[in-house]
Amino acid sequence: MASRSPVVWHKSLRRLPLFNFSSVLDRVRLKETPKKVYKIFLEGFVHDLYTAFIDVLNICLNFCPDCGSPVVGQKKSYTGSMATYVLHCHNGCTVRWNSQPKVDREPLGNILIAAAILFTGLTFKRMSDWAAALKLKFISQTSIQKSILWPVVGEAWREQKRAIREMKARRGAIMLGGDVRCDSPGHNALYGTYTLMDIRPNAPNIIVSMELLHSSEVKNSHHLEPEGLRRCLQDVIAKKVKIGTLATDQHLIVGKMMREDFPKIDHQLDAWHCSKNLTKKLTAKAKTKGCEALMQWIRAISNHLWYSASTCKKKTLSYSSK
Ligand SMILES: [Zn+2]
Numbered sequence: 018m019a020s021r022s023p024v025v026w027h028k029s030l031r032r033l034p035l036f037n038f039s040s041v042l043d044r045v046r047l048k049e050t051p052k053k054v055y056k057i058f059l060e061g062f063v064h065d066l067y068t069a070f071i072d073v074l075n076i077c078l079n080f081c082p083d084c085g086s087p088v089v090g091q092k093k094s095y096t097g098s099m100a101t102y103v104l105h106c107h108n109g110c111t112v113r114w115n116s117q118p119k120v121d122r123e124p125l126g127n128i129l130i131a132a133a134i135l136f137t138g139l140t141f142k143r144m145s146d147w148a149a150a151l152k153l154k155f156i157s158q159t160s161i162q163k164s165i166l167w168p169v170v171g172e173a174w175r176e177q178k179r180a181i182r183e184m185k186a187r188r189g190a191i192m193l194g195g196d197v198r199c200d201s202p203g204h205n206a207l208y209g210t211y212t213l214m215d216i217r218p219n220a221p222n223i224i225v226s227m228e229l230l231h232s233s234e235v236k237n238s239h240h241l242e243p244e245g246l247r248r249c250l251q252d253v254i255a256k257k258v259k260i261g262t263l264a265t266d267q268h269l270i271v272g273k274m275m276r277e278d279f280p281k282i283d284h285q286l287d288a289w290h291c292s293k294n295l296t297k298k299l300t301a302k303a304k305t306k307g308c309e310a311l312m313q314w315i316r317a318i319s320n321h322l323w324y325s326a327s328t329c330k331k332k333t334l335s336y337s338s339k
Contacts, residue, residue: 050121051168054128057120058169066126068153069116074100081106082114097156099124123161131161135170177223181256184215184225190261192217193225194287195249197242206238207231211245213253216264226252243270250279267294292319 047055079088081104090105099117106112117126134144141158148155184191194216199206213226226249235244246265253260263279264287265271275284296319303311 047168047172050123051165051172053120054165055169055172057125058132058173064118066129071100074102074116078102078104078114081108081110081112083110083112084108086110095154096124097127097159098130098154099126100154123165127156127159128161128165130156131159132166132169135162135166174224177225180221180223181225181258185256185258190259191215191220191225192262192264193253193260194264195246196266197245199238199241206241209238209241209245211242211249213246213249213263225249225258228252240270242268243274246271247274247278250282267291292322295319295322 078091080086081088084106086106086108088104088106092103094101099115101116102114104110104112104114115124117124119125120128130144133139134141145155145158192215193213195211195213197209197211199209201207209230209232211228211230212224215221215223215225228245228248230241230245230248232238232241235241250260250263260282262283262285263275264285265275267286272284275282296315299311299315299318302308303315
């Protein structure tokens, strides 16, 4: 391990949904509503969201929002997570009050809930069970993901491709972090998605390449990771983008493949996986008889590994001496 200095890379890779972007998303086009939603995501939406109890809302809506007179009649309804009140006041106004802003005719909160589920790789069923347990008004299984969010993700994907073309135009090598995500943990995965991300400091963390593999395409599921990486690297090389450094986990076949097939790329190990593997080994050791005292040191050892990796300025000697 000491022979290679580690590079710390973006953990958000691990949260990407298992999804083959290029095949589906190239085909979806941006219509009016998705265009507005894309802009909201780009600018970052400025509103904080709260959970409001209905009794508390009722107190706020006792008086007319237009003229301040007492409300004499109200009717409430829901559209997914949005509450709508129609208020009649003593002064004769009729006011319609929505708990969310709308994008065209769709409540923004409903879009954001669908987006949060899609972008974190959760399932709708889990989240709707969670909301039901809370008695939280929630979206039903709608077409929002397909009609609005897929085009939004498609546009983001095209934007990243434009960034890759710019990368190619600029000279100099890039630094990549890569990892696989499989549909099930352990040794019997059916699908794996390999992702390469640009991890240069101060660079936008764009996805440079992504490959979806089925386990029947390789010898066994252990080979999903090296084969996915090989295809991603070949894709990047075909785009004529120069790769300087690649950081991956300590996968043995990956290490061998990088040495033999891509000797020009500086292959490094990422500190997050180093720390995870070391902690796992130390924890197992500490559970054996006579080694119990080790347990209280594990956290400190892992912290020191992180400290050494982040302060060694990529110098192996400085890293191992720490
Ligand atoms: Zn009024």
